[in-house]
Amino acid sequence: MGAVLIALLLPFAGAILLNLFSAPRSARAGWVASLFAGASFLAVASAALGGIEQPPTLYLPWAPALDLSLSLLADGLSLLFALVISAVGVVVFTFAAAYLEPHEQRRRFFCYLLLFMGAMLGVVFSSNLLALFVFWELTSISSFLLIGFWHHKERSRYGALKALVITATGGLAMLLGFIMIGLVCGTFEIPELLGRGDLLAASPWALPAVLLVIAGAITKSAQFPFHLWLPTAMEAPTPVSAYLHAATMVKAGLYLVARLGPIMSPLPLWTPLLTVIGIATMVWCSYLALRQSDLKGLLAFSTVSQLGLIMSMLAAARPEAAAAGLFHLLNHAAFKGALFLLVGVIEHEAHTRDVCELGPLRKQMPKTHLLLALGALSMAGMPPLGGFISKEMFLEQALHLGPLLAMLSVAGAVLTAAYCFALAFGVGRGRKTEGASATATSGAEAPHDPHFSLLWGPGLLITVALLFGLFPQSLAGALVAGAVEAAVPGSSLHLHLSLWHGFSPTLAASAVALGSGYILYSRWWQTRTPDNPLLVTDRIYDFKLEKLESWSKAVTVSYMSGLVWRYNTIILCVGVAAISAVFLCFPVPQLQAWPARSPLVFEVAVALTAIAAVIGTCIAKTRLAAILSLGASGYTLALMFALLGAPDLALTQIMVETISVALFLAVFVFLPSWRPPETRPLRPGHLALSITAGCGACYLVALARGHRTATSIAEFFIENSAKLAGWHNIVNVILVDFRGLDTLGEISVLGIAALACYAAIKMAPQRS
Amino acid sequence: MYSLILAVAVRYTYPLLLLFAAFLFLKGHNSPGGGFIAGLLTAAAIVLSYIASKRSPGDGPDRFFVNLIGFGLCVALTTAAVPVFLGYPFFTHTFGFVDVPLLGKVELASASLFDLGVYMVVVGNVVTVIRAMTGQ
Numbered sequence: 001m002g003a004v005l006i007a008l009l010l011p012f013a014g015a016i017l018l019n020l021f022s023a024p025r026s027a028r029a030g031w032v033a034s035l036f037a038g039a040s041f042l043a044v045a046s047a048a049l050g051g052i053e054q055p056p057t058l059y060l061p062w063a064p065a066l067d068l069s070l071s072l073l074a075d076g077l078s079l080l081f082a083l084v085i086s087a088v089g090v091v092v093f094t095f096a097a098a099y100l101e102p103h104e105q106r107r108r109f110f111c112y113l114l115l116f117m118g119a120m121l122g123v124v125f126s127s128n129l130l131a132l133f134v135f136w137e138l139t140s141i142s143s144f145l146l147i148g149f150w151h152h153k154e155r156s157r158y159g160a161l162k163a164l165v166i167t168a169t170g171g172l173a174m175l176l177g178f179i180m181i182g183l184v185c186g187t188f189e190i191p192e193l194l195g196r197g198d199l200l201a202a203s204p205w206a207l208p209a210v211l212l213v214i215a216g217a218i219t220k221s222a223q224f225p226f227h228l229w230l231p232t233a234m235e236a237p238t239p240v241s242a243y244l245h246a247a248t249m250v251k252a253g254l255y256l257v258a259r260l261g262p263i264m265s266p267l268p269l270w271t272p273l274l275t276v277i278g279i280a281t282m283v284w285c286s287y288l289a290l291r292q293s294d295l296k297g298l299l300a301f302s303t304v305s306q307l308g309l310i311m312s313m314l315a316a317a318r319p320e321a322a323a324a325g326l327f328h329l330l331n332h333a334a335f336k337g338a339l340f341l342l343v344g345v346i347e348h349e350a351h352t353r354d355v356c357e358l359g360p361l362r363k364q365m366p367k368t369h370l371l372l373a374l375g376a377l378s379m380a381g382m383p384p385l386g387g388f389i390s391k392e393m394f395l396e397q398a399l400h401l402g403p404l405l406a407m408l409s410v411a412g413a414v415l416t417a418a419y420c421f422a423l424a425f426g427v428g429r430g431r432k433t434e435g436a437s438a439t440a441t442s443g444a445e446a447p448h449d450p451h452f453s454l455l456w457g458p459g460l461l462i463t464v465a466l467l468f469g470l471f472p473q474s475l476a477g478a479l480v481a482g483a484v485e486a487a488v489p490g491s492s493l494h495l496h497l498s499l500w501h502g503f504s505p506t507l508a509a510s511a512v513a514l515g516s517g518y519i520l521y522s523r524w525w526q527t528r529t530p531d532n533p534l535l536v537t538d539r540i541y542d543f544k545l546e547k548l549e550s551w552s553k554a555v556t557v558s559y560m561s562g563l564v565w566r567y568n569t570i571i572l573c574v575g576v577a578a579i580s581a582v583f584l585c586f587p588v589p590q591l592q593a594w595p596a597r598s599p600l601v602f603e604v605a606v607a608l609t610a611i612a613a614v615i616g617t618c619i620a621k622t623r624l625a626a627i628l629s630l631g632a633s634g635y636t637l638a639l640m641f642a643l644l645g646a647p648d649l650a651l652t653q654i655m656v657e658t659i660s661v662a663l664f665l666a667v668f669v670f671l672p673s674w675r676p677p678e679t680r681p682l683r684p685g686h687l688a689l690s691i692t693a694g695c696g697a698c699y700l701v702a703l704a705r706g707h708r709t710a711t712s713i714a715e716f717f718i719e720n721s722a723k724l725a726g727w728h729n730i731v732n733v734i735l736v737d738f739r740g741l742d743t744l745g746e747i748s749v750l751g752i753a754a755l756a757c758y759a760a761i762k763m764a765p766q767r768s
Numbered sequence: 769m770y771s772l773i774l775a776v777a778v779r780y781t782y783p784l785l786l787l788f789a790a791f792l793f794l795k796g797h798n799s800p801g802g803g804f805i806a807g808l809l810t811a812a813a814i815v816l817s818y819i820a821s822k823r824s825p826g827d828g829p830d831r832f833f834v835n836l837i838g839f840g841l842c843v844a845l846t847t848a849a850v851p852v853f854l855g856y857p858f859f860t861h862t863f864g865f866v867d868v869p870l871l872g873k874v875e876l877a878s879a880s881l882f883d884l885g886v887y888m889v890v891v892g893n894v895v896t897v898i899r900a901m902t903g904q
Contacts, residue, residue, distance in 0.1 A: 005853075009853075016842075060852050060853065060855060061852070061855070061856065061857045061858075062852050062857065062858050063857060063858050064857050065857075070852055647800040648800045648801075648802070648805070651792075651800055651801070651805045652804065652805055652808065655805060655808030655809055655812055656808065658812050659808065659811060659812050659815060659894055659898075662812070662815045662816075662819065662898065663897070663898060663901065665819075666898060666901055666902040667901050667902070670901075725861060725863065725877070725879060726797075726863030726875060726877050726879075727797040727798060727863075727875075727877065727879070728797070728798040728799075729796055729797055729798050729799055729800065729801070729802065731800070731802070732796045732797065732801070732802035732803075732883070733879075735802060735803075735804065735883075735886070736802070736803070736861075736879040736882045736883045736886065737861050737879045737882075740848065740859050740861070740879070740882060741848075741858075741859055743844075743882075743886060744844055744845065744848060744859075747840070747841065747844060747885070747886055747889040747890070748841060750837075750889055750890065750893045751837040751838070751840075751841050751889050751892070751893060753893070753897075754834075754837055754892065754893040754894075754896040754897050755834065755837065755896075757896070757897045757900055757901075758834060758896050758897070758900045761900040761901065762900060
């Protein structure tokens, strides 16, 4: 398990080190990041080669009080996903190192990419549902940062936001589902949950939990009707698309379905709903893929469609179906990762990725085109590539799904074959566009095959896709079998992957799919005009986002008037109303006296000084006098703290007062002109509100002081501060040790507030 | 509003203030003080040096204090997170005593590191806000 922990920590360590020690545009950043990714891959590989240890978990307590632990689980399923993540990771990292232009902010890019890799490994290795959620959201955030990497582009920002809104919302729904599962079953540890599925099945929370977890899975994997975010996420740099949006992140939803399958699949709706969503996504999105003119758009829809296929297989929770899904997942990672990288290469060289503008690729970039065609054919399911075997397995399983779904599956396979042929042959032809390509490339150098550094990555992936076809059993057999064992526990599947299955209905279906696909491609695709249809869901999303923005703006404008007295009025009114409501609804205890000594003379003097200072602030003739008077009231308060035996509070108060006075003086010049008190009308309403709030606060304090029901926690702190924390200053021990988590939250808020202030002032449009 | 008297006074009091902040920070274990107060004092000292000097606070190394916030958060978070990997719950602190020549028995506590993080965030926060508001 040590290797797994190392594999998980390496990317995070790499991200931190890169940030600390690298120049923003350092050319070496990519290679350093690749080293970390490679080391992580080696660690995963050694864990996989070492076999699955028993028990396959490592438990690190995180917050035991919340049942949250950083426990790791390395069974077959985790290892299969982790191998895909780290192996494709290495290829993508090295590709990106050669791909990014020298002027790009490479440090930032590779930092995010490493962060993503670590988060993704965290998702598949987490054995605690809550930890899984944390890593899950971390992948959403790093994906947001990576899609928006070219943040000067409006479309990038739009795509990044959309991906984040949809996946993070889904993630929150999933968290709700997890909480339901965890509370019903009494544990958040996945291995323990497996034995308690019947508890969940018997509970009324089963159905909502199923729906919420499905929401998380299908938003992450961009399944219908949430497929809208993936195409717009294609604004990301191509290595990101290859890594996050083809090979790994979008598969997190699939992982979730496979991982929770043993618990969730006996529950109603899980299998049927996911199967229908998967098949529907596969058919609809492969149709949409055919209508794209942008190569990356085509690949995006094809990814969604392929994910639908895998989703429908994994949802069934039968060993044969799971094997089909998981083997296709391996194939898909290989060929789709390669296809994205190749499209990146094409865009890099030809400066366009529009199908209609590209020239005759076969002549201009023969090597690139050969790899592209091989990848596309593997996706189409052409023997002897790996895709053929998994497509066969899929069709065989789909024939069990009932006539309607089986027909839809075959239709999906036909459409898939059609766009794959279009990708393999249509793009390279430079058909009907000699004029366009001539204008596009005139003046510029004709595109040509790139340097080896950009080709070996995709070449390697395509080779793997080919080898998966030729030697499936020896390369992937054990891996898939191990994963199936984890996804469908207790199954006895004798998996034998081979290219030739003999004549069977499946082979016929495959042949029909390929043949009809080719006809569709040659008769329809070649003559159609790509129209890049705008999705209905896209319109709904845009409409909602626009409404949300205008509504929140309207609400905000209604109270953010810029007038301090209005803010104070709102705050005090709400406070008074809320507390009065509590008093009206609940019985009010009697005000009780508490034992107190009579105040000393100097205490009274200090209090009177404070009051005088406050009054002085109100009636000051100049602003400077008002500020200083306000400061004086603060300092007398500090004095009061000191007198009452709270030296820490007194020190803090003095510091805060000093800095506030300095701040006031600093912004002095920018404040609106000062109106002397006699020109300001006394508003009776404000006076009444102030008096009510002030007297109410006094009353509350007196009431609370006389009604102490529980024993004071102070005793505990006094007794234990030196014993448990080693320090005698209780205040500081509370701050940094006993209630350190609160402090961590507070300093985070402090940091965010300062950054917001900095950004709001420094980056605001300059007012003339 | 440049005052020669203030400028000269600050030249000598500034190091003293920082020293006092360090004193408060270290003293905080057993008597009033600690990262938060020391941070505020340091920030006040820096603000004072801005007031006394001729240049506007907006000048000078731009990102230093902004970065200090992030760095402080990292220090605090790391201190809190390291125990997890040693098999203890998040935020488990520890302490021990070492003998240092001349000083005698000195207490070392992991909570001090967390306190250092708090200190950096507080300094970064206050100075960032003041600089942003005054440097136009």
